[in-house]
Amino acid sequence: MKVLFIGGTGNISTSVSRLVLAAGIDLWLLNRSGAGIGVEGRAAKVIQASIHNEAEVESALNNHRWDVVVNWVAFDEADIERDIRLFQGRTAQYVFISSASCYQNPNPLLPITEETPLGNPYWDYSRNKIRAEERLMRAHVEADFPVTIVRPSHTYATxxxxxxxxxxxxxxxxxxxxxxxxxxxxxxxxxxxLTHADDFANGFIGLLGKKQALGEAYHITSDxxxxxxxxxxxxxxxxxxxxxxxxxxxxxxxxxxxxxxxxxxxxxxxxTVFDNSKIKAINPSFKAKxxxxxxxxxxxxxxxxxxxxxxxxxxxxxxxxxxxxx
Structure with missing residues (x-):
């Protein structure tokens, strides 16, 4: 499996990158600094480019095709419009990292599931993520853009x-x-x-390359x-x-x-209490430890x-x- 992470060296994504490499997946990182990551003798390949410079990324991607693209640093609808242009027809799966802060607030019905309504009147960050999700789902329905949405909650490591x-x-x-x-x-x-990034990674890796995850949203948290x-x-x-x-x-x-x-x-x-049944159904081995x-x-x-x-x-x-x- 050939996987591209846009970012991939942050608080959450570092744990995922290490687990993906340890699983023998062909991991590529696209970032501005050229920072890489390695584990047990395996290292990610690095494409040095700024995702905010579309022409530069277009040139750097060249003739690459991906089984999965994950954007760890997309925050709003403009980012999504750019990514649709860049990756439509170039990937079999595009994973958007959204946020569990998008769920109904205040007073969500507990436990929170992926069917809980979205809406946060207090936080621009969450509202921007919601609009990004909505744009991606329109692209999925109208143009078969192969999106999977992941909503981390409060995830920590560094x-x-x-x-x-x-x-x-x-x-x-x-x-x-x-x-x-x-x-x-x-x-x-x-x-x-609170979810440790190593636990998040164990849940997340089970979504990569899964056709049944297309057009779906998942949160991944501790119990x-x-x-x-x-x-x-x-x-x-x-x-x-x-x-x-x-x-x-x-x-x-x-x-x-x-x-x-x-x-x-x-x-x-x-x-905030989550029901993780959906991620456990597609990744039965997932258990936060x-x-x-x-x-x-x-x-x-x-x-x-x-x-x-x-x-x-x-x-x-x-x-x-x-x-x-x-």
């Missing part, structure tokens, strides 16, 4: 999956290590699903469900520390920093292994200090 002062920041982790108070949204009891209080407590415990939690209403947080409107009100402040208490240790070891990863943001610290004084 990011810290907490709500304030995490992701690519080390701010909140540093506060925990110093014994300082941290902020958790609302009362911390809302339910959430472990935790409260946000528990997530922060497990994170602190992995550091040998205790989380000194201050609860602040999500709307109050967003009033003080509107950048959190999407990621909190449009995502992490909402109870990485418990958060184990996965976060791997993630923090990655951050601890390189001081360049330990970004402490003064603005985030100032926001946290402001919120805990309310």
């Amino acid at each position: 990011v810290i999956p907490i709500t304030i002062g995490g992701w690519d920041q080390y701010t909140t982790i540093n506060r925990i290590k110093q014994g300082l108070p941290i902020v958790v949204q609302d009362d911390g009891t809302s339910l959430w699903t 472990e469900v935790l409260s946000w209080n528990k997530i922060y407590q497990l994170t602190a415990q992995s550091l040998g520390c205790e989380a000194k939690i201050i609860h602040v209403d999500s709307k109050v947080i967003c009033e003080h920093d509107q950048e959190y409107i999407g990621t909190l009100l449009g995502d992490k402040a909402v109870n 990485v418990a958060y208490e184990d996965g976060i240790k791997k993630t923090l070891a990655w951050f601890e292994g390189n001081k360049d990863h330990q970004i402490i943001d003064d603005n985030t610290n100032a926001l946290i200090e402001k919120l805990i004084r309310l």
